[in-house]
Amino acid sequence: MQNWLKVYGNRRVLSLLGLGFSSGLPLALTASTLQAWMATEKVDLALIGIFSLVGLPYTLKVLWAPVMDRFTPPFLGRRRGWIVITQVLLALAILALSLASPASMPWLVAFLAVMIAFFSSSQDIVVDAYRADVLQERELGAGAATTVVGYRIALIVSGAVAMILSDHLPWRAVYGLMAVLMLLNVAFTLAAPEPAERVVPPKTIKEAVWGPLASYFRRSGAVEMLCFIMLYKLGDAVAGAMTTPFLLDLGFTRTDVGTVNKAFGLISTILGTLAGGSIIAKMGINRSLWLFAFLQAFSNLAFTGLALVGKSYAVMVTAIGLENICGGMGTAAFVAFMMSLCDKRFTATQYALLTSFMAVTRVLAGVPTGFMVNSLGWAMFYSVSVLGALPGILLLPRFAPWNGGEGRGYGAKEVELVISE
CATH class of the missing domain: 1.20.1250.20 (MFS general substrate transporter like domains)
Incomplete structure (x- = not known):
């Protein structure tokens, strides 16, 4: 405490x-x-x-x-x-x-x-x-x-x-x-x-538009970094897209879904987010990204267990609690990571750019999930959803190395050089 x-x-x-x-x-x-x-x-x-x-x-x-x-x-x-x-x-x-x-x-x-x-x-x-x-x-x-x-x-x-x-x-x-x-x-x-x-703000609209883009894309691996941002929570997004249909299909009532998945799930997310912030303060952003990436991935297997067991309130509460706690931890680390990438002269534009790419995953991840469920069944679908975390995990050594430093983006001097070019 x-x-x-x-x-x-x-x-x-x-x-x-x-x-x-x-x-x-x-x-x-x-x-x-x-x-x-x-x-x-x-x-x-x-x-x-x-x-x-x-x-x-x-x-x-x-x-x-x-x-x-x-x-x-x-x-x-x-x-x-x-x-x-x-x-x-x-x-x-x-x-x-x-x-x-x-x-x-x-x-x-x-x-x-x-x-x-x-x-x-x-x-x-x-x-x-x-x-x-x-x-x-x-x-x-x-x-x-x-x-x-x-x-x-x-x-x-x-x-x-x-x-x-x-x-x-x-x-x-x-x-x-x-x-x-x-x-x-x-x-x-x-x-x-x-x-x-x-912080001295941009002097012109041209600098405000071009500066954040030039500042970001001059960094080595800038495009791949955007791919990492899109992929880090892919497995979480795939699993989350079908939670409500899954629970209803198992025979839980809409009241069950509203009470447990929405209300209890929200409380679990809040607890996970707060716990994640505390862990990040101790471990740092990079190491937290590693830990939470694996926790997010394997928490999906709790739904595989629920699919195999069938309608069980105890397993349902456990699965939803684990998934939301781990998801909340991952969100805390990932938001902190994106903040650390921003140049303070252009925080508004750069952070808006990064979160726009993050939103792409949330929008598109759910598109194939219905076809996957129809082909694989619920248990296999949630098992396969774990693989959605692999692309992000494979990119962690490059963009969030375990023993790497954690900087705060780019300096103003570098940005002025980019704009003057």
């Missing part, structure tokens, strides 16, 4: 709990919660399906990240100033959405949802950049873990809690409450410390 207080007790790390919450709160309000509101108002299912496109700003955020690297608001500094701006705009957009009607004004609702997604993804850009800028090297794992915990708690509030409230309050009141909660997040930003290191 004393070690956990030492790792998580300082102001830099603690402030990220609130910023992670602020970052996660808007997501469900334009996704599952909005879909529930639309379904309640009997909006056509085809239109509800089309509304999934409102999430596109989250995949395109790297396009405007350079603007947030280049310009500094006139208050609260380069990072916190942008965070406050996006939080206020989000609160206003959510409030405006609460006054609209999905049934009678679907296109206005669509426009407001896109605006919320745009402001939310912009907030993500600058919160990620702030986290990488404010944390010291030994705090990267704990900071990553704390942010993920705050983010997950926010998903519960804007997802599960919002839907429960909708049984007792009008949807407009629910979204109005979420707007107020979003505005209150400004307090987290005001309480967060300013990064100790003063």
Whole structure:
């Protein structure tokens, strides 16, 4: 316990709990919660399906990240100033959405949802950049873990809690409450410390766009590093894509799946993430990546055991607990690793670029899984999913050597040389 207080007790790390919450709160309000509101108002299912496109700003955020690297608001500094701006705009957009009607004004609702997604993804850009800028090297794992915990708690509030409230309050009141909660997040930003290191931002938009790309791709093996980022959690993504259909196919009820896979799984992920941050503080990022890569891979075999045993609540709880704890550890280490790659002059753009490549795996990994299950069966599918971890493990010696140093990206001098060329 004393070690956990030492790792998580300082102001830099603690402030990220609130910023992670602020970052996660808007997501469900334009996704599952909005879909529930639309379904309640009997909006056509085809239109509800089309509304999934409102999430596109989250995949395109790297396009405007350079603007947030280049310009500094006139208050609260380069990072916190942008965070406050996006939080206020989000609160206003959510409030405006609460006054609209999905049934009678679907296109206005669509426009407001896109605006919320745009402001939310912009907030993500600058919160990620702030986290990488404010944390010291030994705090990267704990900071990553704390942010993920705050983010997950926010998903519960804007997802599960919002839907429960909708049984007792009008949807407009629910979204109005979420707007107020979003505005209150400004307090987290005001309480967060300013990064100790003063970094000179890019002087021009050209430098803000070209600088981070030139800085990153001058590094030896830069392209292969992007492949490593896409592949490290491949096995985890493949297994996770079919968890709900698998549990339902075994005969578990939707209540079982919601209670154990969603609620208990979320708690397990939070515990794994916090434990991962503590382990990273002791072992370092590189060695933690090795340890968690193997834990993530072999935790999939717990689902193989569940497939062989059949419907067993004890085995189900064990499998979901192991998978989420190990996955949370891997996420903490991997987020810390990506933060360590960023040049502080261009953190917003570089981190947005890296997370965009990470998201590709999450999107594409699930595509072949249904065909695999039909061909192999559940037990063999989860056994084979372990092999998805191999490409990332094989790249670890190059990009995260066990006895290698753990640097923090590139220096400004090198970047200026690249831009001048």
